[in-house]
Amino acid sequence: MGRTGVDPLIYLDYNATAPVRPEALAATTKALTAVGNASSVHAAGRDAALAVNQARERVAALLACSPNELIFTSGATEANNLALRSAARPGQSLVISAVEHPAVTEAAVAVADAAGSKVHTVGVHRDGTLRLEELEEALATSPALVSIMAANNETGVLSDLDLVVKIAHEAGALVHSDATQLVGRLPIDLRRLQLDLLSLSGHKFGAPQGVGILYVRRGTMPAIRPLVHGGGHERGRRPGTLNVPGIVGLGAAAEAAARCLDQEAARIRSLRDRFETAVMTALPGTRRNGHPDLRLPGVASLTFDGLPADAMLAAMPAIAASEGSACAAGAMEPSRVLLAMGLSRDEAECTIRFSLGYATTADDIDSAIRHVIDAARRVHAALYPNTTTTASGTARGQEGPRRHDA
Ligand code: PMP
DSSP: OOOTTSOOOEEOBTTTOOOOOHHHHHHHHHHHHSOOOTTOOSHHHHHHHHHHHHHHHHHHHHHTSOGGGEEEESSHHHHHHHHHHHHOOTTOEEEEETTOOHHHHHHHHHHHHHHTOOEEEEOBOTTSOBOHHHHHHHHHHSOEEEEOOSBOTTTOBBOOHHHHHHHHHHTTOEEEEEOTTTTTTSOOOTTTSOOSEEEEEGGGTTSOSSOEEEEEOTTTSOOOOOSSOOSOGGGGTSOSOOOHHHHHHHHHHHHHHHHTHHHHHHHHHHHHHHHHHHHHHHSTTOEEOSOSSSBOTTEEEEEOTTOOHHHHHHHOTTEEOEESEEEETTEEEEOHHHHHTTOOHHHHHTEEEEEOOTTOOHHHHHHHHHHHHHHHHHHHHHHOTTOOOOSTTSSOOTTOOOOTTO
16 A cells, blocks of 8 residues: 555554455456346346345355345445334434444434434443443333444444343343444354344445445344335345445455454454554553453554644654544534543544554554654644653643644
């Protein structure tokens, strides 16, 4: 991965999107060079349908479910919308966590508005884990549909889905999980985990962008209510010609990820830990966000004391990472996720998410450590010229930081 004329880009933004896996690239390219609508009955159409079926089986193997429990979609956004719209019942509230992706929060609001019901938000602890007692309280008051993410996109913090399912089912609620950040990175077993619905997006683990899945447990769910109307594709639950090249890429990425899931997770975790330790040792004011163990192996969410994320990222253009803020209504807003965990606005604005993945190398991490430490020292020197400290946050000057949004 590289750019012309500048340092090679060190890609540490796998939670935004992962590079396409070679296996997925080969499968997608082959499908793009073939012709055939998976609904056509002639040989070309049958070949396309066979390729789609094989992809469905591969994703089912990764999730440990049955292929006919899977509906292909354009990604997790669509899958989340389809799940919530289909499972919500009039008069039932929707219970979600405070750290869900907008593809759940916004869908929940839309579904609740249409049904004249309410969205109930369950908080998280300082380490990003769910306040399970709040979930129990929410379910005790009214019947509900529960949607709790499997792993957070900003911090990587994992939900205890076994417990969430147990609590929800005991209260008679269906449970959906947005597992976009978990699938393909850690094992998941849907035969054991009694989730009713699950969403995923292929591009987070090496499939092309624009293809995803909604899993619907057989037998437990009322009918799926399609978001759009059209032909009988995906048994009428998702009308529209199937994205065969994307779907076969998703199947190939699922198979490649499943082949070495545990080894890959261990390797990525050790690179991530090395990165965090080196950065936090060199820059003593730096804090790590999220539960130290209950999180994805590839995510490092770091708050650089007094060093705004946008200044840091500008000072290390060779690193592709994300800041803990999002553009809302034309202004940069600090991350809802970090605020929900109890970080201040300033802390949230000084937070960067580094996310590693299957193609991250030890060399990437060694260079990233150097770039981050160097950027922190330069940003610190620019913002706090009257101090002698070279590391972030240990001794600020008289004048305080120049706020990037001032
Ligand atoms: N949920 C989570 C947790 C995500 O991280 C993302 C992607 N950022 C989505 C949903 C939406 O996925 P897509 O854009 O592929 O539909």
